[in-house]
Amino acid sequence: MSDKLPQQQQNSEEVDLGQLFNMIGNLFTRLFNFIGSIFKAIFSVFIYALQAVFKNFKLIAIVMILAAIIGFVLQRTQKDVYESQMLVKPYFDSKFQLVTNINYYNALIGERDYNQLTALFDINEDEAKQIIGFEIHPGPENENDQLVQYDKFLKGLDSILAQEVDFEEFLENRSIYSGDIFEINVKSFKKDIFRSLEEGLNSTFTNTYSVKKMQKRDSLIAIDRRQILASLKDVDSLQKVYLSVMEEESKSKQGSYTTKDGMSFIQEKTKTREYELLEEENKLRKALAKLDAQKVEEDVFFDTLSSFQDVGAKYTSIWNRYVLIFPALAFVLLCLVYLIRRLTKYVLSYE
Template structure:
């Protein structure tokens, strides 16, 4: 092997050695960096624990004072109760319901007009002063929105169906477009809800047009029910007569059978047997049951799915309760004071170093 080849091989070996050494140093530095991070976190945790350990009596005292103050405030301050009502709006009455809820909330929480509020809900001004707010929001779940979207798409042409997505449809829905709504009433009196329920429901749909629409709808459903009952009776009569004729004809040896014709069936020389009549009767009975359901579901402008409970319940969040919020506040204030003291000492030390 020539001298030049030996020198080239040695040079390549040196280059590879340096490369592997650099890679090794890189991994070593990487793991050392991770170790330093954990070491720094551990030291920080120790410093924090040491801070609280040295001043444990200050923090315990602050929490105890906060608990005492919170207990006193909880005992003396008025409690806030709430109760929910779920309703189903009929005849596109959602707009009217939302408007009336906004009016009641304005009277209760903004104007504090207890006289007008009491007049509307048939209670005294003193009782009305205990009402603190009226709120409403759609009570429909995601699967209900999907059903509404599917039904909406069925009424569109093929081009519109491709353009309207579920997301765009959902975003286009207004609050009063949903059928079911949740109404919440806030009060300082937990037993006031049943007292205001009847007048409250009446006020939600205070609209002459909607009253007339509901009345006409009930009359139409009654007429449809009577018509369906007559058709059921007539169909049953036809079935009985058909069976009588069939039995009578079957007893004659020379009979080739008897056909019963309905409407234009005779002109086309096609007969209707009792099976078809029974199907028609079942169909009419099903239509009658649907009408009876609608007579209950659409009897009023709004259907109360769930009324107010006999008493309200505490609607405050955990962070709104004084016995929790006040101790957290006193603890935070104590921590903030010690941080300021520590920051002041650090700045003084830095200032002294600069002077030196």
């Protein structure tokens, strides 16, 4: 009796394992059947679509040819569009005023306020009517520029938030104001108008905030300059003192003397710090040169890195190629009409 119990338990375990393997096999079978049904459905849709195209091939060909002809004629009658780019580097946060003014110019074009445009750019009304629009984008940059912007961004955050923003996320979500160089793009029907617009665009960088910021920068530079010059004067005075001490010591007889008792003494040389003073002087002069260079380099509200071309380049876009767009739209429209007709027949015949 006791020998039969282990044998029955073993048979029960074998049955359980068999059922488990059968369940796993059925699960994989259902999964493969499901995947196969998806591919079969996709293949069926593809075949049905080809059948519809073959059955209505003549109609589709005629409609698409007519659409291509209409698109070609319309494309030939459209005016040529020209574009030109300008690269600028704003200072003193004048980039905010630049972006605001670009949006303002586009609003004037949308409202057809040509009088205001002629006053802003010093052009005549006919030339103002030829302007299509302005665009502004971040200028060209390398990975080092992006890393500098990222480091500057992190310094404005606390330590907890800085850990949550990685470099890739920063690049995806940064605003147009993050960069230092900007590309201004202008489109126009007139190919040689761009040079005339440059002077008007240059005036967009000046605003009260930028002027005050420049004046504040100049005042701080003047204060730092006075402090550095005063320090240089002190260093020069100390150098003269050390020099006079050294001259006095050199005049003494070999730096020694003898008393009446016949005892000889050697006079110790005064310890001076000529090397430290020289290092301090070089450090101060470098700081002074840096201040002067900063004022010279940023003495304007912007720098023009690349001006508009005398003659703009012809603007081409896939959306302006009507000879291709119209046939594609016609084909999509035919597909929608076909689907609507089939759906209508199915609904009416449904019981």
